[in-house]
Amino acid sequence: MSGYLTGVLVVLAFNVIAAYAVYLPMAAGQLNLGIAGFMAIGAYGAAFLTNEYGWSIWMAVPTASAAAGLVGIVIGIPVLRTHGIYLALATFALGQVIAAIFLNLEVVGGAAGYTVSDYVSPNVVFWAAAGVVVFMLLLSRTRFALYLTAVKSDPTVADLMGISVRGIQVAAFALGAAVAGFGGAFYALHYNFIEAQHFNVLLSVFTVLYVLFGGTQTVWGPLAGAIFFTLMPELLRAGEQWRYAIFAVFIILFMAIRPQGLVTTSLFRIFRRRRSGEAAQ
Amino acid sequence: MNATAIAAVPSPAPLASGAQAALVVNGVSKSFAGVHAIRNLSFEVPKGGATALIGPNGAGKTTVFNLVSGVYGVDSGSVHVNGQDITHLPSRQRIGKGIARSFQNVRLMAHLSVLENLLVGQHVRASSLGALLTPYRLFPNHPWKVEARRALAENGLEQYADEMVSALPYGVRKRIDLVRATLAGASVLMLDEPAAGLNPSETNDLRDHLNALVAQGLTLLIVEHDMHFVDSICRNVVVLNFGEKIAEGPLAVVQQNPEVRRAYIGDEEG
Numbered sequence: 001m002s003g004y005l006t007g008v009l010v011v012l013a014f015n016v017i018a019a020y021a022v023y024l025p026m027a028a029g030q031l032n033l034g035i036a037g038f039m040a041i042g043a044y045g046a047a048f049l050t051n052e053y054g055w056s057i058w059m060a061v062p063t064a065s066a067a068a069g070l071v072g073i074v075i076g077i078p079v080l081r082t083h084g085i086y087l088a089l090a091t092f093a094l095g096q097v098i099a100a101i102f103l104n105l106e107v108v109g110g111a112a113g114y115t116v117s118d119y120v121s122p123n124v125v126f127w128a129a130a131g132v133v134v135f136m137l138l139l140s141r142t143r144f145a146l147y148l149t150a151v152k153s154d155p156t157v158a159d160l161m162g163i164s165v166r167g168i169q170v171a172a173f174a175l176g177a178a179v180a181g182f183g184g185a186f187y188a189l190h191y192n193f194i195e196a197q198h199f200n201v202l203l204s205v206f207t208v209l210y211v212l213f214g215g216t217q218t219v220w221g222p223l224a225g226a227i228f229f230t231l232m233p234e235l236l237r238a239g240e241q242w243r244y245a246i247f248a249v250f251i252i253l254f255m256a257i258r259p260q261g262l263v264t265t266s267l268f269r270i271f272r273r274r275r276s277g278e279a280a281q
Numbered sequence: 282m283n284a285t286a287i288a289a290v291p292s293p294a295p296l297a298s299g300a301q302a303a304l305v306v307n308g309v310s311k312s313f314a315g316v317h318a319i320r321n322l323s324f325e326v327p328k329g330g331a332t333a334l335i336g337p338n339g340a341g342k343t344t345v346f347n348l349v350s351g352v353y354g355v356d357s358g359s360v361h362v363n364g365q366d367i368t369h370l371p372s373r374q375r376i377g378k379g380i381a382r383s384f385q386n387v388r389l390m391a392h393l394s395v396l397e398n399l400l401v402g403q404h405v406r407a408s409s410l411g412a413l414l415t416p417y418r419l420f421p422n423h424p425w426k427v428e429a430r431r432a433l434a435e436n437g438l439e440q441y442a443d444e445m446v447s448a449l450p451y452g453v454r455k456r457i458d459l460v461r462a463t464l465a466g467a468s469v470l471m472l473d474e475p476a477a478g479l480n481p482s483e484t485n486d487l488r489d490h491l492n493a494l495v496a497q498g499l500t501l502l503i504v505e506h507d508m509h510f511v512d513s514i515c516r517n518v519v520v521l522n523f524g525e526k527i528a529e530g531p532l533a534v535v536q537q538n539p540e541v542r543r544a545y546i547g548d549e550e551g
Binding site: 138 | 408443
């Protein structure tokens with residue numbers, strides 16, 4: 001595999017992980033605009049534990065991921081009392097606050113950034129992303145995933161059916177944060193250098209964009225969105241300086257025509273019917 | 282598989298004869314911004330059989346359902362289900378005490394299929410962490426799905442199992458809403474205008490369905506405007522007007538009550 005292609009695929013792997021981190025709360029109807037903050041916790045956590053305490057990668061990554069999830073629970077409980085645009089603003093601010101803390105934390109390099117001595121190869125990153133996809137596919141087959149949609153569709157009825165709406169929302173938010181932390185940890189270990197400025201609001205916003213673009217109705221949406229958003233600008237390289245403009249126009253047109261995203265439940269239904277139709281013939 | 286199987290539906294309560302009431306509403310009041318929606322309301326729903334809650338538009342019937350199910354808290358008074366005080370219980374814990382409800386404007390989850398809506402209805406009987414994280418969708422014949430399909434088949438709705446709810450006609454959605462309410466295994470069902478918007482043949486099917494539920498030992502509390510429908514199912518009616526109970530008893534008797542007649546057709550002398 002050429003260095004260029006490997007580089008693009010590694011970016012894709014990180015984008016896929018980030019997309020699922022955003023997707024989890026979004027499936028329950030919550031927009032998390034602070035995902036970069038949770039990635040930063042995972043990245044700095046894994047970097048610090050391997051650098052300063054000599055932890056192995058296999059200990060440091062789960063711990064850093066769990067730390068991000070724990071912060072997700074602690075922050076999620078008060079923050080998820082807000083809804084809609086206020087939740088978006090609160091999570092946006094949260095992402096900024098976390099990045100600002102790392103920017104001012106001298107023990108992890110402050111504004112100068114932090115060099116990470118341990119290294120994971122692209123293959124490890126690919127396996128990590130594949131693991132997240134498999135985990136999400138399994139999770140999408142459970143009642144938990146069913147309740148995410150139920151809570152998003154009609155929280156009052158979900159509550160009367162006995163479902164803990166707040167419990168499901170906080171769990172989705174925290175699990176998303178843990179997935180973000182997991183991705184962040186591998187990011188630090190693969191690129192060997194992190195700085196707070198990387199985990200900025202654009203990273204959060206772009207990730208939300210892939211997920212909306214791919215569609216939030218099915219578990220395949222974020223994967224499709226991340227693939228499209230990562231590979232399309234590369235394919236448009238022929239357009240030189242116009243490539244981002246072409247890409248932006250394309251996104252605007254697409255969202256106008258198909259606001260529910262690329263992959264939807266009804267799309268799956270059409271395929272399933274066609275397949276059962278063929279089987280009947 | 283045992284760990285994830287649904288707990289058995291509680292055995293139906295025996296038909297009551299002077300036994301403990303299924304639902305007791307005692308001295309309940311509720312106001313919204315100073316307007317009295319319900320005033321000192323007391324009534325009992327005996328175990329087994331169906332009771333109707335009737336009254337003109339705006340009498341407070343749906344508010345009573347919302348107070349009993351916990352969508353709103355009461356200002357004063359108490360609510361007991363099967364002898365247990367649920368007055369201050371969080372709304373989501375009430376279904377576990379044996380009381381479930383349907384909704385006036387059918388509230389199925391539009392982004393879920395019919396089968397998935399029924400699975401949500403089973404939640405109270407499958408709420409452990411293990412049940413939450415079992416990838417049941419990988420098993421075509423998982424007991425949860427089998428039970429939901431059977432409930433659909435018993436009501437002639439099996440062909441809709443995999444349809445999206447938003448694509449179905451109103452009458453079908455209404456019946457699925459009722460099936461979902463029964464899947465919680467509750468012994469008391471509150472049904473808010475179950476016959477509204479149904480055509481005569483659908484209304485007949487609904488009557489058979491409700492009578493079958495009563496025959497199984499369930500207790501029904503029904504808000505309904507169609508008096509023929511009420512007469513064919515309910516032994517007892519409670520009449521509300523302006524948030525107060527104005528009469529109670531068998532429909533034929535209540536219909537002769539002058540205050541009830543005034544509430545429905547206005548003061549004839551006025």
